[in-house]
Amino acid sequence: MRDAPPALPRRQKTPALAIGLGVLGIMTVCMILVPALRPPPDAVNIDGGLASTGAPLPPSWRAPLGTDELGRDVAARVFAGLRMSLVISVLAAALSLVIGLAVGLVAGLANRMAPWLDRLLSRAIDVTLALPVMLLAILAAAAVRAAAVDGQPPTRGGAMITLALLMSLIGWPTIARVTRARALVLARSEMVHAARALGATPLGILWRHVLPNTLDVISVLATVTVAQMVMAEVSMSFLGLGAPAPAASLGRMVFEGRVHYRTAPWLLLAPGLTIVLAVSTFHLINVGLRRRYAEAR
Amino acid sequence: MGLVLAVLASSHVACREPQSQPRWQAAGNLTPRRGGALRFSTADSVNSLDPAIAYDEISIYMTAHLFDTLVGYAPAMPGGAGGAATVLEPRLAESWQLSEDGKMLRFHLRADLRYHDGAPIVAGDFKYALERVLRMQDSPFGSFLLPVAGAEAVRQGRADHCAGIRVLDDRTLEFELTRRDASFLYILAMKFAAPLRREVAERAGAALRREPLASGPYQLVSWEEGQRVTLRRSPHHWDARRGWLDEIVLLENVPRDVELLMFERGELDVCYQPPAPGYLWLHSQPAWRPHMQRTVMMNAFGERMNVTRPPFNDVRVRRALNYAVNKEHLAVLLHGTAEPAHGILPPGMFGRDDAIAPYPHDPGRARALLREAGYPDGFAVEYATLTGDEPRKLATALQADLAEVGVRITIRELSLPAYLAAVGSRDGPGLSFTSWTQDYPDPSSFVDLRFHSRMITDQASVNDTFYANPVVDGLIDEARGELDRTRRRDKYLSIEKILYDDAPWIWGYHRATVEVLQPYVRSYQAHPVWVRDFSYAWLDLDDQGRRVPASEVTTAPVSERPR
Numbered sequence: 001m002r003d004a005p006p007a008l009p010r011r012q013k014t015p016a017l018a019i020g021l022g023v024l025g026i027m028t029v030c031m032i033l034v035p036a037l038r039p040p041p042d043a044v045n046i047d048g049g050l051a052s053t054g055a056p057l058p059p060s061w062r063a064p065l066g067t068d069e070l071g072r073d074v075a076a077r078v079f080a081g082l083r084m085s086l087v088i089s090v091l092a093a094a095l096s097l098v099i100g101l102a103v104g105l106v107a108g109l110a111n112r113m114a115p116w117l118d119r120l121l122s123r124a125i126d127v128t129l130a131l132p133v134m135l136l137a138i139l140a141a142a143a144v145r146a147a148a149v150d151g152q153p154p155t156r157g158g159a160m161i162t163l164a165l166l167m168s169l170i171g172w173p174t175i176a177r178v179t180r181a182r183a184l185v186l187a188r189s190e191m192v193h194a195a196r197a198l199g200a201t202p203l204g205i206l207w208r209h210v211l212p213n214t215l216d217v218i219s220v221l222a223t224v225t226v227a228q229m230v231m232a233e234v235s236m237s238f239l240g241l242g243a244p245a246p247a248a249s250l251g252r253m254v255f256e257g258r259v260h261y262r263t264a265p266w267l268l269l270a271p272g273l274t275i276v277l278a279v280s281t282f283h284l285i286n287v288g289l290r291r292r293y294a295e296a297r
Numbered sequence: 298m299g300l301v302l303a304v305l306a307s308s309h310v311a312c313r314e315p316q317s318q319p320r321w322q323a324a325g326n327l328t329p330r331r332g333g334a335l336r337f338s339t340a341d342s343v344n345s346l347d348p349a350i351a352y353d354e355i356s357i358y359m360t361a362h363l364f365d366t367l368v369g370y371a372p373a374m375p376g377g378a379g380g381a382a383t384v385l386e387p388r389l390a391e392s393w394q395l396s397e398d399g400k401m402l403r404f405h406l407r408a409d410l411r412y413h414d415g416a417p418i419v420a421g422d423f424k425y426a427l428e429r430v431l432r433m434q435d436s437p438f439g440s441f442l443l444p445v446a447g448a449e450a451v452r453q454g455r456a457d458h459c460a461g462i463r464v465l466d467d468r469t470l471e472f473e474l475t476r477r478d479a480s481f482l483y484i485l486a487m488k489f490a491a492p493l494r495r496e497v498a499e500r501a502g503a504a505l506r507r508e509p510l511a512s513g514p515y516q517l518v519s520w521e522e523g524q525r526v527t528l529r530r531s532p533h534h535w536d537a538r539r540g541w542l543d544e545i546v547l548l549e550n551v552p553r554d555v556e557l558l559m560f561e562r563g564e565l566d567v568c569y570q571p572p573a574p575g576y577l578w579l580h581s582q583p584a585w586r587p588h589m590q591r592t593v594m595m596n597a598f599g600e601r602m603n604v605t606r607p608p609f610n611d612v613r614v615r616r617a618l619n620y621a622v623n624k625e626h627l628a629v630l631l632h633g634t635a636e637p638a639h640g641i642l643p644p645g646m647f648g649r650d651d652a653i654a655p656y657p658h659d660p661g662r663a664r665a666l667l668r669e670a671g672y673p674d675g676f677a678v679e680y681a682t683l684t685g686d687e688p689r690k691l692a693t694a695l696q697a698d699l700a701e702v703g704v705r706i707t708i709r710e711l712s713l714p715a716y717l718a719a720v721g722s723r724d725g726p727g728l729s730f731t732s733w734t735q736d737y738p739d740p741s742s743f744v745d746l747r748f749h750s751r752m753i754t755d756q757a758s759v760n761d762t763f764y765a766n767p768v769v770d771g772l773i774d775e776a777r778g779e780l781d782r783t784r785r786r787d788k789y790l791s792i793e794k795i796l797y798d799d800a801p802w803i804w805g806y807h808r809a810t811v812e813v814l815q816p817y818v819r820s821y822q823a824h825p826v827w828v829r830d831f832s833y834a835w836l837d838l839d840d841q842g843r844r845v846p847a848s849e850v851t852t853a854p855v856s857e858r859p860r
Contacts, residue, residue, distance in 0.1 A: 054577075055577045069690060259554055259572065259574045263578045
């Protein structure tokens with residue numbers, strides 16, 4: 001007797017997308033509410049926020065995530081840091097998408113019309129992928145720190161934009177490669193042949209026929225890129241890149257909290273678990289989206 | 298992701314870690330015994346072992362053991378105040394006399410003094426060593442010898458020999474001073490004044506920084522630069538009270554958090570100034586707390602202002618900032634290791650006016666003074682400090698305090714060389730972090746250098762507030778030449794009062810050091826001048842010279858314990 005065709009496991013119906021979006025919603029509400037309800041994230045509070053020995057205070061009703069070594073409210077700092085991380089990550093993901101899409105689509109379509117252009121762009125993708133990005137980031141961090149040490153410290157906005165630009169360097173090649181593969185298939189499709197026969201320009205084909213047919217891939221890529229960017233942002237601010245000192249940043253909170261792991265573990269756990277939650281959320285949304293497209297096909 | 302997970306995982310393990318306690322115990326000997334190697338570490342590295350060059354704290358850790366001088370400090374004993382170790386006692390000299398007019402000083406050397414190589418130490422070696430310091434362009438100590446007659450001529454290359462240092466015979470040495478100087482004996486206790494044999498110095502040349510000729514209780518065995526320095530007890534040292542340890546090992550370039558972990562594992566015998574989280578951790582461990590040692594050191598910390606430039610040229614502004622800063626907060630942030638200051642002279646220092654209370658925290662008064670001085674809305678200014686967790690933490694607290702009275706500071710973090718160049722320059726930052734640690738335990742080592750107008754230069758100024766007050770200058774000079782202690786103290790009390798009112802610094806705090814010792818380290822206390830001096834320390838080990846594991850400690854005397 002033949003085996004029954006493998007049924008889709010029931011688990012696949014788990015509403016990953018709903019959970020992901022739900023958690024993202026809750027985080028967004030927290031990012032708006034917490035700064036409104038808690039003291040400002042940079043407010044030093046030595047009288048009320050430190051023990052008599054000068055030690056940070058553990059979580060309590062007054063400070064739900066405890067205080068740090070300057071008596072600042074960790075909850076306020078975690079959500080201020082999360083907001084900054086997400087702003088930078090979304091910005092960097094958007095930049096990566098724009099660059100990656102443009103390069104991938106042009107390369108894919110050029111494959112038959114102008115093979116030299118495809119080869120050029122593909123090699124550019126390969127070269128960028130081959131760059132040891134974390135090593136370069138450490139180098140950049142050292143350079144920025146040296147500049148900040150004996151010169152003027154970067155402004156908060158300037159540092160954020162620099163970081164986003166650096167991070168988009170990590171994101172675009174993967175997107176370009178996937179988009180190029182999709183564009184290659186589409187370029188050979190009857191739809192594109194027909195459009196060309198009807199006299200459509202390459203740009204028109206790209207805009208009207210190829211781009212709309214890559215949107216599913218793009219939305220899936222976008223979510224995974226944001227998750228990747230959150231990790232990159234956190235790693236780089238851990239290394240000392242990013243907005244200068246009093247500003248809260250998840251990566252630097254982990255960096256500064258790591259030495260307190262024995263006496264004040266909340267200084268490490270609060271930002272650390274927030275990072276895990278943020279990254280998992282975008283992965284959940286990503287999984288949900290992929291399933292939805294798989295079912296639709 | 299891996300990074301964060303690894304960090305989280307390690308913290309998870311750490312949270313479940315059992316309480317920490319010493320792994321070894323004292324064997325229970327009651328009298329000092331010889332033997333064992335004492336290991337300690339530093340986050341920096343030793344610069345030079347040539348006493349004419351070594352002026353940084355780390356190099357002095359080593360020169361303190363290698364070199365002996367005519368006079369030296371009485372031992373610092375555990376539990377004793379820092380001040381107890383600031384009394385001078387005879388060392389290589391067994392006695393000395395000061396002439397009636399206070400300008401002639403004659404030393405009589407002990408009999409049979411020897412260097413580590415067995416050669417005798419004679420009076421001429423002191424003269425050679427001091428003249429070498431005067432001739433060396435790169436020695437920071439030449440200016441300390443200027444009270445000696447003829448020193449200036451040698452320093453400027455006009456004479457080969459210093460007329461004011463006279464060798465009467467192999468065991469008698471005489472100094473002639475141009476003026477009476479109450480602090481001159483302290484200067485001779487600095488390690489650059491240790492004896493040096495001419496042939497050794499000339500043969501070694503520049504290599505003397507690696508091949509010290511030891512006159513102290515220890516001699517150099519090896520120095521793998523940047524890694525470790527090993528010292529061994531000198532066989533010819535005269536002083537039976539010093540040199541119990543067989544070896545002293547200094548590990549260089551060990552980060553401070555690693556130092557604490559190595560100490561807990563028993564790989565180090567002493568842990569110096571653990572960083573704040575480590576300090577709080579050890580303080581929370583009942584088994585370690587008895588082995589933590591706090592020593593009040595002779596130092597001062599605060600913020601210096603350039604009093605020649607607006608807005609700090611107005612004394613009302615300087616006083617306003619003193620009222621604005623909450624010094625009690627600084628003491629909390631430094632976990633109780635700091636004591637609020639009213640001036641530069643630390644507690645226990647001769648000449649300090651203990652009746653003056655630090656400026657109280659009074660933002661209202663600060664705002665009123667600023668309004669009076671023409672800054673009703675405060676002002677914005679750049680604040681220079683050093684890089685590091687602690688300076689950043691203190692700067693952030695200062696920023697918050699000053700913002701309360703309308704003074705907005707931008708924090709600029711500088712590396713040590715850049716910081717030194719910036720604050721010593723006339724057109725450098727108007728407001729910056731500052732600190733001072735004595736060269737010798739006398740008020741002249743504080744006020745003469747930091748507040749006498751003679752110490753002002755356009756670049757690398759030691760008087761970096763550019764404070765010039767003829768009254769203070771006069772009092773400083775008179776105090777230096779005054780040999781009557783009561784009259785001398787009165788002059789310093791007057792200086793204290795004037796400096797408090799003129800407020801060239803935001804007077805901050807005096808800092809104590811905290812050290813944690815393994816239970817078997819005995820007779821050790823941080824030294825107010827040398828900081829880390831293990832000359833008197835001994836290790837309480839068993840009869841085989843091994844450390845006794847904590848679990849094996851019994852109440853039975855060491856010799857009867859089963860093995």
